Amino acid sequence: MKKPFLLAALLGLLLSWPVAAQTRRTVFGWQIWPEAQAEVALPTGNDYFLVALRGQSLTDNNGYNDPNRVLGFDERRLTVGYEHFWNEHWSIGATAAYISAYNTYVLLPEVLLRHRSSVGPLTFGQRLSLERVIPGANGATARTNARLRLDLEKIVPLGSLSIRPRLSYEAATHVRLLRSNTDADERTIDFTSLRGEVGVRLSPLLDVTPWVAYQTQYSFGLARYDVNGSVIEPAGRANAVSPVVGLEVRFTFLNGQDAATRQQLPTQH
Template structure:
């Protein structure tokens, strides 16, 4: 188990009358593993692993379907990463419980090294609960990540994995008002990797290829501010969701 990470996030949205919306997002990753590379050496940056900005637009067609596009840039100590993403979202309801599904494809450019693709599937279960005059929304979500290599596939001696990463996330949204909300969350991220076999000097296998699972706990806080076309808030069937 790796040390817990802290991921604070801030998103500003502009919602059109048809509830489609533009959004801009700042995302920060603090990693408290001493073996990691950080953006700075002192102060707030001594544990800062990544700074990421994201801008996107989501077209809402009806109460169930929407389609979005987003561009992101992340800065780490040794590289910059560009993400080009298209995604589709569907929402259905079972009584008071909402079930959301999201599928996306990303083209990822890790400059100056390489690029690859990634397919991501996510499922959410959530329910709105009124506490006095305030709304809270517990949500449980699960992500599956599949990496697509454009160059050489994984070596034949590497233990193959069907899924490259998963994230199980529990969050609780709290609405301060119709424009501002805060969502603390906890995520268990698991990276599934394959390890090459180890050989002796004579070329004999000492340890065969094996599978490895790296667990990373993540604590985060998602802050959102919403601007509405015309100035006055109005109902939204498809509110946005974190999409790191």
């Protein structure tokens, strides 16, 4: 089961690699993503219930003043999730997110399959998921996305605490069974994210994880014209790059579980 995951990831990397001569690349300012999480251990095995609240701020929103901004955030996300562990390597779960921004909202249900195993001194993780974008009245177009994430991490004990350096790569693609001639052209891979982090487990009940990421949206850009109607930039591939810095704070409620023997939830759910 691991081999199909890896082949899909390698294919995504090759298809999403930009070709300098054919690709229009735009780099935006930093985004800031603070997030508070609560992980509730359930009585059976390593199963858990998760609640997460995230705010997202854009540092270059061109002075746009959204009257619905809350605590200075351009976007707000509330996520709930559940995950069931079959054994120490395999788990299955589901999440549901409510995302609000700029007078609209999106619902985002997702089902996921996760595999974790040891590679020498490291833990190698694979996460495959399918999500459905359900927009509000003024939201985006409804669509289904498939996501694949690969990550490597290591837990390093340091006295009474431990740190968790981790590197992950994620790719997403639009999934549709039927396509008409009137549909807009799309890239094979729509989105990628390369993320690095160093989580700190301050106690069995509290984790703090600062992280940075390099995210890219892949699309086909329209042609650009000057005032005389002459083409100054032809239509073609367009990559929109956004660097992100984030901080996750997770509170764990063990409910009688033994923190020493319980398999801990990955830092990036």
